Amino acid sequence: MNRAALFVSLLLLGCSPEKARETLAEEPIAAADTVLEEVADSVTDASLDGTATSTVPLDVRQQLPAELEVHLDRTHGLWQFPTLTPTDLQRIPEEEQGPYYVQADFNGDKKQDYAIQLMERDSAFVYAFVMRSEGDFQEFLLERDKLYDMDNQKRSIHYLRLAKKTDRYYDYATKQHFTIAQDGISVGAENYTATYVWEKGKFRKFETGD
Structure with missing residues (x-):
């Protein structure tokens, strides 16, 4: 009888409130550590794969084809890209060409042509360079505009975008829709597109936009 009473006492002691509290205090800490590790992993993955942020390249000149850069160095001296507004930098989706230059076959001769916006002296220029059969470029000046003082910097208010031959366009001057046989060059501004x-x-x- 005394042996049975001793066994019951030991059993009750093992299930005391103090022991139960110790067990409950330990388990959530381990679970919380696991959750924090999973969150840290997901944050790290988001920043490493680049899907969480989108930034403008620091040196857009690195994107230029070599033949165009060589031609610019030879014909336009110390050329530079103009500074664009933050809004204009974000107008062109990452998967599309622009806002500084575009490339395509503009005249249908199956050669690569280019259009680019440059800053020369106190103005912004938009040029098209069409590859000739001799292997050099024929140059066309499409637009010239002054630089504007914005946020303590002189900036161009223009941006370039490829006008795709698969799209349909509306000319505000003639008030008619039209299509194009070859890819073209769209030059946009705040309330205007040519x-x-x-x-x-x-x-x-x-005049394809207002």
Whole structure:
């Protein structure tokens, strides 16, 4: 009888409130550590794979094709890209060409042509460079505008975008829709877009946005 009473006392002591509290205090800490590790891993993955942020390249000149950069160095001296507004930098989706330059076959001769925006002296210029059969470029000046003082910097208010031949356009000057046979060059501003299309040996300008 005394032996049975002793066994019951030991059993009750093993299940005391103090022991229960110790067990409950230990388990959530281990679970919390696991959750924190999972959160840290997910944050690290998001920053490493680049999907969480989108930034503008620091040196856009690195994106230029070598033949275009060589031509610019030879014909335009100490050329530079103009500074664009933060809004204009974000106008072009990451998967599309622009806002500094675009490339395509503008005249249908199956050669690579280019359009680029440069800063020279106190102005911003938009040039098109069409590859000739001799292997050099024919240069066309599409637009010139002054630089504007914005946020304590002189900036261009223009940005470039590829005008795709698969799209349909509206000319506000003639109030008619039209299509283009070859890819063209769209030059945008805050409330204005001009599209340049190759026609009869030169670029024709259409007012395609307001």
